Every structure is written in C-alpha cells, then in structure tokens.
Amino acid sequence: MQGYFQLDTVGHGKRERTRAALLDGAMRVIAAKGMENAKISDITETAGLANGTFYNHFEDKDEILREVAYGIAGEVGRTIDEQMVDIGDARTRVVVATSRFIAMAVKEPEWGAVLIGSVEHMPNVRKDIMQYLHADLELGVEQGVFDIRLDQFLLDQIAALVVVSIRLQMNAGRTSELTVQTCENILRLCGLSPAAASRTVKKAQKQLADPLQTV
Amino acid sequence: MQGYFQLDTVGHGKRERTRAALLDGAMRVIAAKGMENAKISDITETAGLANGTFYNHFEDKDEILREVAYGIAGEVGRTIDEQMVDIGDARTRVVVATSRFIAMAVKEPEWGAVLIGSVEHMPNVRKDIMQYLHADLELGVEQGVFDIRLDQFLLDQIAALVVVSIRLQMNAGRTSELTVQTCENILRLCGLSPAAASRTVKKAQKQLADPLQTV
Amino acid sequence: MQGYFQLDTVGHGKRERTRAALLDGAMRVIAAKGMENAKISDITETAGLANGTFYNHFEDKDEILREVAYGIAGEVGRTIDEQMVDIGDARTRVVVATSRFIAMAVKEPEWGAVLIGSVEHMPNVRKDIMQYLHADLELGVEQGVFDIRLDQFLLDQIAALVVVSIRLQMNAGRTSELTVQTCENILRLCGLSPAAASRTVKKAQKQLADPLQTV
Amino acid sequence: MQGYFQLDTVGHGKRERTRAALLDGAMRVIAAKGMENAKISDITETAGLANGTFYNHFEDKDEILREVAYGIAGEVGRTIDEQMVDIGDARTRVVVATSRFIAMAVKEPEWGAVLIGSVEHMPNVRKDIMQYLHADLELGVEQGVFDIRLDQFLLDQIAALVVVSIRLQMNAGRTSELTVQTCENILRLCGLSPAAASRTVKKAQKQLADPLQTV
DNA sequence: GATGAATGAGTATTCATTCAT
DNA sequence: AATGAATGAATACTCATTCAT
Numbered sequence: 005m006q007g008y009f010q011l012d013t014v015g016h017g018k019r020e021r022t023r024a025a026l027l028d029g030a031m032r033v034i035a036a037k038g039m040e041n042a043k044i045s046d047i048t049e050t051a052g053l054a055n056g057t058f059y060n061h062f063e064d065k066d067e068i069l070r071e072v073a074y075g076i077a078g079e080v081g082r083t084i085d086e087q088m089v090d091i092g093d094a095r096t097r098v099v100v101a102t103s104r105f106i107a108m109a110v111k112e113p114e115w116g117a118v119l120i121g122s123v124e125h126m127p128n129v130r131k132d133i134m135q136y137l138h139a140d141l142e143l144g145v146e147q148g149v150f151d152i153r154l155d156q157f158l159l160d161q162i163a164a165l166v167v168v169s170i171r172l173q174m175n176a177g178r179t180s181e182l183t184v185q186t187c188e189n190i191l192r193l194c195g196l197s198p199a200a201a202s203r204t205v206k207k208a209q210k211q212l213a214d215p216l217q218t219v
Numbered sequence: 220m221q222g223y224f225q226l227d228t229v230g231h232g233k234r235e236r237t238r239a240a241l242l243d244g245a246m247r248v249i250a251a252k253g254m255e256n257a258k259i260s261d262i263t264e265t266a267g268l269a270n271g272t273f274y275n276h277f278e279d280k281d282e283i284l285r286e287v288a289y290g291i292a293g294e295v296g297r298t299i300d301e302q303m304v305d306i307g308d309a310r311t312r313v314v315v316a317t318s319r320f321i322a323m324a325v326k327e328p329e330w331g332a333v334l335i336g337s338v339e340h341m342p343n344v345r346k347d348i349m350q351y352l353h354a355d356l357e358l359g360v361e362q363g364v365f366d367i368r369l370d371q372f373l374l375d376q377i378a379a380l381v382v383v384s385i386r387l388q389m390n391a392g393r394t395s396e397l398t399v400q401t402c403e404n405i406l407r408l409c410g411l412s413p414a415a416a417s418r419t420v421k422k423a424q425k426q427l428a429d430p431l432q433t434v
Numbered sequence: 435m436q437g438y439f440q441l442d443t444v445g446h447g448k449r450e451r452t453r454a455a456l457l458d459g460a461m462r463v464i465a466a467k468g469m470e471n472a473k474i475s476d477i478t479e480t481a482g483l484a485n486g487t488f489y490n491h492f493e494d495k496d497e498i499l500r501e502v503a504y505g506i507a508g509e510v511g512r513t514i515d516e517q518m519v520d521i522g523d524a525r526t527r528v529v530v531a532t533s534r535f536i537a538m539a540v541k542e543p544e545w546g547a548v549l550i551g552s553v554e555h556m557p558n559v560r561k562d563i564m565q566y567l568h569a570d571l572e573l574g575v576e577q578g579v580f581d582i583r584l585d586q587f588l589l590d591q592i593a594a595l596v597v598v599s600i601r602l603q604m605n606a607g608r609t610s611e612l613t614v615q616t617c618e619n620i621l622r623l624c625g626l627s628p629a630a631a632s633r634t635v636k637k638a639q640k641q642l643a644d645p646l647q648t649v
Numbered sequence: 650m651q652g653y654f655q656l657d658t659v660g661h662g663k664r665e666r667t668r669a670a671l672l673d674g675a676m677r678v679i680a681a682k683g684m685e686n687a688k689i690s691d692i693t694e695t696a697g698l699a700n701g702t703f704y705n706h707f708e709d710k711d712e713i714l715r716e717v718a719y720g721i722a723g724e725v726g727r728t729i730d731e732q733m734v735d736i737g738d739a740r741t742r743v744v745v746a747t748s749r750f751i752a753m754a755v756k757e758p759e760w761g762a763v764l765i766g767s768v769e770h771m772p773n774v775r776k777d778i779m780q781y782l783h784a785d786l787e788l789g790v791e792q793g794v795f796d797i798r799l800d801q802f803l804l805d806q807i808a809a810l811v812v813v814s815i816r817l818q819m820n821a822g823r824t825s826e827l828t829v830q831t832c833e834n835i836l837r838l839c840g841l842s843p844a845a846a847s848r849t850v851k852k853a854q855k856q857l858a859d860p861l862q863t864v
Numbered sequence: 865g866a867t868g869a870a871t872g873a874g875t876a877t878t879c880a881t882t883c884a885t
Numbered sequence: 886a887a888t889g890a891a892t893g894a895a896t897a898c899t900c901a902t903t904c905a906t
Contacts, residue, residue, distance in 0.1 A: 019865075040255065044901060054867040056904080061865095065901070151413045157387060157397055161404060164379035172372060182372060189376060193404050195413045198366045233885090233890065259876060269892045274877065276890095449886075470685065474880060484888040486883080491886095495880070581843045587817060587827060591834060594809035602802060612802060619806060623834050625843045628796045663869065663906090689897060699871045704898065706869095 007031065008115075009075060023061045025051040030072045035114035039069060039121030073122035073129040076115050080108055081136050091211065094144030095196070099187045099208035101136060102166060106186065109170045110178045116170050123167055134159045144194060151195025162190055184209070222246060223330070224290065238276045240266040245287050250329040254284060254336030288337040288344045291330050295323050296351055306426070309359030310411070314402045314423035316351060317381060321398045325388045332389070338382055349374050359409060366410025377405055399424070437461065438544075439505060453491045455481040460502045465544040469499060469551030503552040503559040506545050510538055511566050521641070524574030525626070529617045529638035531566060532596060536616065539600045540608045546600050553597055564589045574624060581625025592620055614639070652676060653759075654720065668706045670696040675717045680759040684714060684766030718767040718774045721760050725753050726781055736856070739789030740841070744832045744853035746781060747811060751828045755818040762819070768812055779804050789839060796840025807835055829854070 007028025013020045029051030033042045044065060048055050062068045084104045091097050109116030122129040138159060144150035152158055169186040173179060184205055191201035222243025228235045244266030248257045259280055263273050277283040299319045306312050324331035337344040353374060359365035367373055384401040388394060399420055406416035437458025443450045459481030463472045474495060478485050492498040514534045521527050539546030552559040568589060574580035582588055599616040603609060614635055621631035652673025658665045674696030678687045689710055693703050707713040729749045736742050754761035767774040783804060789795035797803055814831040818824060829850055836846035 022865080043899090056868060056902090057866055059902070153400065157383075157400065158404075160383045160387065161380050161401075164383045165376050168372075168375045168379045172375065185368070185372065186376075189408050192407045192410070195407070197412060198410045237890070258874090260874090270876095271878080271893060272891055274879095275892095280876075452886080473878090486881090486889060487887055489881070490888095583830065587813075587830065588834075590813045590817065591810050591831075594813045595806050598802075598805045598809045602805065615798070615802065616806075619838050622837045622840070625837070627842060628840045667869070688895090690895095700897095701872060701899080702870055704900095705871095710897075 008079070009072075019061075022053065022057065025053060026058060026061055026068060027072055027075060029053075030068050031076070031114045031118055034069075034072065034121055035117040038117065039125055042069070069121075070126065070129070072118055073126050074132070076118045077122060077129050077133045080105060080115065080119065081133065083108070085136065093149075094140055094147050095149055095191060095194075095204045096208045096211065097140045097143065098137070098190060098194070099205050100212060101140060102187050102190060103183055103208070103212055105166060106170055106173065106183045110173045113174055116174050120167055120170060120174075123163060130163065134163055137162060141194070149194075149196075152193070158193070162193060165189055165193075223294075223327075224287075234276075237266075237268065237272065240268065241273060241276055241283065242287055242290065244268075245283050246291070246329045246333055249284075249287065249336055250332035253332070254340055257284070284336075285341065285344070287333055288341055289347070291333045292337060292344050292348050295320060295330065295334065296348065298323070299351065308364075309355050309362050310364055310406060310409075310419045311423045311426065312355045312358065313352070313405060313409070314420050315427060316355060317402050317405060318398050318423070318427055321381065321384055321388065321401065324385045325393045328389050331385050335382055335385060338378060345378070349378055352377060356409070364409075364411075367408070373408070377408060380404055380408075438509070439502075449491075452483065452487065455483060456488060456491055456498060457502055457505065459483075460498050461506070461544045461548055464499075464502065464551055465547040468547065469555055472499070499551075500556065500559070502548055503556055504562070506548045507552060507559050507563045510535060510545065510549065511563065513538070515566065523579075524570055524577050525579050525621060525624075525634045526638045526641065527570045527573065528567070528620060528624070529635050530642060531570060532617050532620060533613055533638070533642055535596060536600055536603065536613045540603045543604055546604050550597055550600060550604075553593060560593065564593055567592060571624070579624075579626075582623070588623070592623060595619055595623075653724075653757075654717075664706075667696075667698065667702065670698065671703060671706055671713060672717055672720065674698075675713050676721070676759045676763055679714075679717065679766055680762035683762070684770055687714065714766075715771065715774070717763055718771055719777070721763045722767060722774050722778050725750060725760065725764065726778065728753070729781065738794075739785055739792050740794055740836060740839075740849045741853045741856065742785045742788065743782070743835060743839070744850050745857060746785060747832050747835060748828050748853070748857055750811065751814055751818065751831065754815045755823045758819050761815050765812055765815060768808060775808070779808055782807060786839070794839075794841075797838070803838070807838060810834055810838075 007024070008031065009024040009027035010021065013024045026047060029047045029049075030042060032050050033046040037046070042065075044058050045055055047068070048058050058068075062071070084101050087104065088097055088100055091100060105119075109119050119133070123133065138154075141150060141152065141154050141158070145152065145154055165186055169182055173182055187205045187208070188198070188201040191204055192198065196204065222239070223246065224239040224242035225236065228239045241262060244262045244264075245257060247265050248261045252261070257280070259273050260270060262283070263270050266272075273283075277286070299316050302319060303312055303315055306315060320334075324334050334348070338348065339345075353369075356365060356367065356369050356373070360367065360369055380401055384397055388397055402420045402423075403413070403416040406419055407413065411419065437454070438461065439454040439457035440451065443454045456477060459477045459479075460472060462480050463476040467476070472495075474488055475485055477498070478488050488498075492501070514531050517534065518527055518530055521530060535549075539549050549563070553563065568584075571580060571582065571584050571588070575582065575584055595616055599612055603612055617635045617638075618628070618631040621634055622628065626634065652669070653676065654669040654672035655666065658669045671692060674692045674694075675687060677695050678691045682691070687710070689703050690700055692713070693700050703713075707716070729746050732749065733742055733745055736745060750764075754764050764778070768778065769775075783799075786795060786797065786799050786803070790797065790799055810831055814827055818827055832850045832853075833843070833846040836849055837843065841849065
C-alpha cells in the first residue's frame with residue numbers, strides 16, 4: 005500500500021522511505037481515530053515498524069502531527085492553486101477552491117481527517133491553509149465583487165463553514181448538494197445576494213466538471 | 220470565590236454546596252484546559268476537596284461534564300428567552316439572541332468555555348442549545364424575511380460562526396465589533412443583503428442597549 | 435422484613451435493634467455477594483441505615499462478619515443439638531446432624547452463605563462449628579462403629595464434603611439425593627461399608643421425616 | 650532465584666525471560682497472599698520489573714493468573730501421567746496420582762498455592778485438573794473395583810479432600826502420614842473397606858518409593 | 865538505523881474509615 | 886445514637902519516551 009508521503013520517496017534512501025511510512029501511518033491513524041487520539045504505537049504499527057523507530061525520525065508526537073498536517077495542507081493548497089491558474093474572477097475562484105478543497109477532503113478521508121484536525125488543533129497550519137482563501141478574497145475586493153471587511157475573523161468564519169461541511173460529508177456520505185450550499189453560503193457572507201450566489205456557483209460548477217482527478 | 224452553581228445553594232445543605240463546588244470546579248477547569256483535558260483530580264483540587272469526594276456526587280466524569288453543560292446551556296437559553304418575549308421580528312430575534320449568547324459567553328469566559336466544549340463534544344447539548352435558533356429561523360421563514368433552506372446543516376453552519384466569534388473574543392478580548400459582524404454574517408447567510416443586514420443589526424442593538432445584566 | 439438477628443431484640447432498646455438490623459443486613463449481603471465482597475455500604479444500605487451508623491456498633495468490618503458467623507453457627511449448632519437429644523447411635527447422629535445442617539443451609543440460603551464463608555475464611559468459627567461433629571465421631575469410636583483415626587484432619591475432610599454439598603445445592607437447587615449421597619460418603623469415610631452406609635442413611639431418614647421445621 | 654517458568658527460557662530471548670519472570674513473580678505472590686489478593690504491583694515488584702512492564706506481556710490480571718494456573722496444572726498433570734503409564738490397576742492409579750499430586754503441591758508450596766487457588770477460583774482449570782481423576786475412576790468402575798456413582802459431585806468431593814490435605818500440609822508441614830490418610834479416605838469413598846483401602850495404599854507406596862524427583 | 869522491551873508518571877475509580885452535625 | 890459527607894490510600898491500566906542490543 006503506497007501512501008501519499010511514500011510517493012515522494014521513490015529513489016530516495018531508506019531513511020526517507022521509513023520516515024514517509026511513518027507519516028503515512030500517522031495519516032491513517034488520524035483518519036481512523038482523530039488527531040487527539042493518535043498514539044505512537046498505532047502509528048508505528050500501521051507503518052509496519054517497531055515502536056522505537058519512531059524516535060529515530062521525529063522528536064516527539066507533536067512533530068509528526070505537524071509534519072503530516074503541513075504536508076497535506078501544502079499539497080492540497082498547491083493542487084488547488086494549479087487548477088485555478090487561468091480563473092480570473094474572484095467569485096469563481098472562491099467557489100472552485102472551496103469545492104475542490106471539500107472534494108479532496110471528502111474523497112480522501114485521510115486527508116479530510118488531517119485537514120479538520122489541523123484547522124482545529126494547529127493554528128499555524130490553519131493560517132497556512134487559509135492563505136489561499138485570503139488572496140482570493142483580496143482579489144474579490146479589488147474587483148469590487150465582494151462587500152466585506154477582510155480580516156482574520158472573516159477568514160475564520162469561512163473556514164468554519166468549510167469544516168462543518170467536510171465533517172458532515174465525511175460522516176453522512178459525500179453530497180455535492182452540501183458543497184453547493186456551502187459555496188453559496190460563503191458567497192452570501194461575501195455580500196452576494198442569494199440569487200447571485202446561486203448563479204455564480206452554478207456557473208463555476210461547469211468549470212469544475214472537466215478535470216477532476218484529485219490524488 | 221462564589222461560582223455560578225454555588226449561587227443556587229445558599230441556605231441548602233452541605234451536600235448541595237459540595238456538589239455545587241464540584242460543578243464550579245469543573246467549570247473552571249474546563250475554562251482553563253478545555254473539556255477534553257479536564258481531569259477529576261483537577262476538578263476536586265480546584266474545588267478544594269479530596270479526590271474521592273467526587274464520587275459521592277457524580278457517577279463518573281461524563282456525568283459532571285454533562286451536568287455542567289446542561290446547567291450553563293439551560294441558564295443561557297432561559298435568560299435569552301426571557302429577554303426576548305416581546306420581540307416579534309425574526310431578524311431582530313436572531314440578532315438579539317446571538318448577541319446575548321456571545322455576550323454571556325465572553326463576559327463569563329467560564330461559561331464560554333463550557334458552551335464551546337458542549338457544542339463541540341456533546342451532540343445532545345448542542346441540539347438543545349440550537350433549538351432556540353431553530354425556532355427563530357422557522358419564524359423568519361414564515362415571516363418571509365429569510366431566504367434559506369432550513370435544515371440541520373444550516374443550523375450547524377450558523378453555530379460554527381457563533382463559536383468562532385466566541386473563541387476569538389475569549390482569546391483576543393471582547394469586541395462588540397466582532398459580535399456585530401457575526402450577526403451581520405448570520406443575516407447574510409439567511410439571505411439578507413449586506414445593507415439590510417447592517418441596518419437590522421444596528422436597530423437591534425438599540426433594543427439591547429438598555430437592560431444588560433447578564434449574570 | 436424481620437431478619438434472624440432482629441427476632442432476638444423484641445423488647446430491647448433501640449441500640450440492640452439497630453445492631454441487629456446491621457447483623458441482618460450483613461447476612462443478606464453475604465448471601466448476595468459472598469463474604470469476601472460484602473461492603474460496609476452494602477450492609478448499611480440493606481439495613482436501611484446510614485453509612486456511619488455502622489461504626490457506632492462495630493469496630494470494623496471483620497467484627498461484624500465474625501459476629502454474624504458466630505451467631506448463625508451457634509444457632510445452627512444449638513438447633514441441631516436440640517433435635518438430637520434422644521438419638522443415641524453415633525452413626526444416626528452423624529447422618530441426622532449432617533442432613534439437618536445441609537438442610538438448614540440450603541433452605542435458608544442466607545445461612546448457607548454465612549456458613550460457607552465462615553468455614554472458608556474463619557478458622558475459629560470453623561472449629562466451633564465442627565465441635566458438634568467431633569463429639570459424635572468420638573461417640574462412634576466409643577461405640578465401636580467407626581473405624582477412624584479421629585483428628586483435626588478428619589474433621590476438616592468431612593467438613594469439606596459438607597461444604598461441597600451445600601454449595602452445589604445452593605447453586606443447582608435443593609436435592610435430597612445429594613444430601614443422602616453426602617451422608618453415605620461421610621459414613622464411608624468413617625469406615626462403614628457402602629451397603630451399611632446406605633442402610634444407615636435410609637434408616638436415619640425416617641427419623642428426620644417427622645418434625646422438620648428448620649427455622 | 651530461578652523460578653519454574655524461567656527454567657523453560659534458557660537460551661530464549663529477553664521477551665521470554667521477562668515474561669517468565671512475571672509468571673514466576675505471580676506464582677510467588679499467589680503463594681504469599683493467595684490468588685484473590687495478588688496485585689499487579691506485587692507481581693512486578695516481585696519480578697523486579699516496572700509496573701508498566703506487566704502490560705507488555707499480559708492483557709490483564711486474569712490472563713496471567715490463568716496462564717500460571719494452566720502452566721502449573723498442565724505440568725503437574727503431565728508429570729503424573731508419565732509416571733503412571735505402566736500402572737493398570739485403577740485403585741493404584743488413584744493412590745499414586747493423589748500422592749504425587751499432593752507431594753508436588755506440598756514440596757513446592759508455590760505450586761500448591763496455585764493449584765488450590767485454581768481449584769477454588771477457576772472452574773475451567775479445576776475441570777482440567779480433575780480430568781485425570783475422572784478417567785481413573787471410570788477405569789475403576791470398569792474393573793469392578795469401585796462402588797460409586799460417578800458424577801461431577803463425586804469428583805468435587807474427592808477434590809475437596811485433596812485440597813484440604815494440601816492446605817493442611819502446606820501450613821503444618823509435610824507429613825506423608827496425611828497423604829496416606831487422604832488416599833485411604835478417597836478409596837473409602839470409592840467403596841473399599843478400611844482394610845482394603847489401607848492395604849492398597851501401602852502397596853502403592855512401594856511403587857512410589859523409587860523414582861521420586863518432582864521438579 | 866531499526867528494534868522492541870522496559871519504564872514510570874499519570875488517571876479513573878473503589879471503599880473502609882473518620883468526624884462534624 | 887444516628888447521620889451522611891469527606892477522606893485518601895490503594896489499584897488496575899495507558900502510553901509517551903528511553904535505551905540496550
């Protein structure tokens with residue numbers, strides 16, 4: 005079973021491969037039991053390694069959690085960014101980014117679990133993740149399409165909406181309907197009227213329809 | 220130091236007072252370390268009691284946490300309800316309830332901690348708390364002032380906005396500005412235009428201005 | 435509900451009645467959970483008294499257990515003794531005493547539990563209980579009907595047979611068959627042939643048939 | 650101090666040795682305080698290990714007690730069995746088995762404590778231990794030398810005699826005299842006359858005289 | 865570097881006993 | 886005498902971390 009982190013290590017030395025196995029193990033454990041309840045022994049067992057091996061690669065539990073979080077968050081951010089290079093309208097960007105983000109989290113529940121855990125327990129990672137959103141909101145203000153006061157508080161509120169959506173879909177099964185509603189709500193927060201929000205989301209969905217490989 | 224639960228016990232027997240001391244201890248510990256990390260020994264120590272005393276009053280840790288949660292949630296709900304008996308407009312009700320809720324949570328950080336912990340870790344209490352909101356949203360739909368699909372998902376999203384607001388104000392200091400913004404955002408979610416949301420909140424603030432004793 | 439110990443206290447003072455209630459409570463608890471697992475709080479609760487009352491009447495847990503044990507053991511011994519005043523044949527006496535003993539223990543499971551607990555955990559009480567048996571065995575030797583070496587060891591072995599029988603009947607339901615077999619085995623231990631043992635038990639049963647009120 | 654379980658581990662890995670140390674520790678603790686009162690901390694302390702080490706080797710307290718019990722019971726059973734392969738007479742077999750059993754229990758008081766604890770508190774182990782006896786009683790019935798009703802009750806009664814014998818000898822010092830008497834009593838229970846019982850035991854003792862290494 | 869055994873501080877819970885009312 | 890609340894020592898079990906091989 006090749007996990008996400010291990011994909012980066014083909015051709016690398018043993019050390020890297022073991023390290024990646026631990027990161028992947030941690031990710032699976034987080035998906036299974038949540039970030040709070042991940043035990044070192046779960047992680048090493050899942051990775052097929054001995055207990056003590058862990059400490060050859062990580063200082064302590066916090067470190068691996070942080071690395072997993074940054075790894076996934078970075079990958080998600082980069083992937084979404086790539087897929088949006090040619091989208092210029094801020095409203096569309098927000099919808100596409102949000103949809104993508106939710107889709108990745110729900111399609112790969114391991115990523116979803118890590119993302120949720122990160123947003124809730126790791127402020128730094130949360131800030132990191134929301135950097136992308138921040139840029140798009142700024143763009144929307146410049147384009148005159150968002151009626152907002154752009155500050156950390158708004159970012160946190162939007163993030164909370166996304167987390168709620170992911171969590172519900174992870175538990176109750178993926179529903180594009182919920183994602184649509186989430187996007188509409190975010191646009192409403194940004195000042196769009198219900199009608200405009202709905203219209204924007206529908207239009208954006210078309211752009212999303214085509215190239216949808218997430219991992 | 221007289222805690223919230225102890226106020227109910229003047230004139231009662233020793234049993235009630237000790238029980239209240241434990242509930243207050245639990246509340247303080249939750250405020251200090253979060254609901255997840257509250258230890259029995261923390262609680263008894265904070266209450267100035269021996270370890271074993273805890274079990275003369277509560278079955279186990281879950282029980283006291285539940286009682287604290289229901290105690291605070293009930294009190295908050297009742298207080299807000301009382302103060303809204305003569306408000307008929309759903310939009311105003313939502314704003315007043317939200318403002319009051321946030322105000323109580325922030326003014327008494329111990330209550331805030333319990334409320335946040337409850338919403339995050341105790342589904343039953345969460346449902347209880349959101350019952351009030353649900354009724355007002357329904358009212359707004361009947362009054363034709365909200366453009367929403369009223370379901371659990373929307374309730375969860377609104378609750379998330381409130382929690383974010385409380386958490387931020389608990390950390391960064393109380394700011395009526397943030398509460399205003401939170402209310403506006405909720406109204407936006409409900410379909411009001413930015414202008415209408417702002418106007419509604421401003422108007423509602425006047426009604427809030429007068430009798431503001433929270434505890 | 436009038437327990438055994440309370441019967442002795444009609445007309446006595448309050449102190450005696452409370453004390454008796456505790457003894458009866460202890461007896462019931464022993465019957466329900468065994469001597470090892472009897473808790474003070476069980477006893478007082480069963481007696482309908484407050485926790486602390488216990489220590490107004492007994493030094494500690496051991497004391498009440500001992501008193502219950504001696505109380506029941508004495509009563510059983512005396513009752514059996516009375517009913518055997520006019521039985522002269524040692525073999526018959528052994529059979530009658532054993533049958534009676536088992537019958538009382540099984541018919542009043544509370545007594546049975548106390549007796550078993552005593553025999554197993556309280557050497558002094560055990561010795562006390564077996565005094566009666568000792569006398570009959572001695573008699574049998576004098577009468578030339580027992581072929582034994584009469585020592586503590588033999589007494590313990592016979593006691594063990596009786597305990598096994600009581601325990602089985604308490605669990606699986608009273609069976610006179612088992613009592614018969616137990617008596618026969620004891621007689622075999624005493625040197626009687628299987629045929630003689632069987633004959634003796636049958637004959638003794640007749641004497642038992644008549645006045646059978648045990649408690 | 651080399652315990653019984655450690656003897657099996659020369660040449661094995663550290664894990665096995667530690668595990669054996671715990672088993673031996675448990676055995677010593679059982680000998681000192683009885684199976685009921687054996688605490689984990691006693692066991693680890695006796696084994697010279699840290700508290701937590703216990704749980705690297707056993708699921709919980711029950712597991713180690715069961716393993717100790719089965720270990721000793723199995724060893725005792727096998728040893729006795731081996732030494733009786735060429736004994737065909739059921740009466741002799743019963744005597745030899747009983748004598749051996751008692752001898753092993755008394756000579757190694759730790760074994761005795763475990764065996765007694767097992768018989769009293771672990772029905773499965775008791776059944777296991779008495780299987781051997783059951784077979785020999787059956788044989789005796791076939792051979793027409795026992796006049797018994799062979800059922801669980803009889804097995805329990807015989808077992809009780811053996812336990813009494815072991816317990817007394819463990820407290821009062823080993824006495825072959827008591828063992829002889831125990832065997833005679835068992836044979837009496839099986840229907841032999843005192844004379845025949847005595848004769849059988851004497852004869853069997855000769856066979857026992859020679860190869861008497863127990864552990 | 866990997867291994868995995870050992871460690872021990874930490875945590876919930878029980879219950880006999882004390883003691884103020 | 887009775888009450889019943891408070892006590893705290895005792896105990897099973899968890900898990901991050903260390904360390905010898």
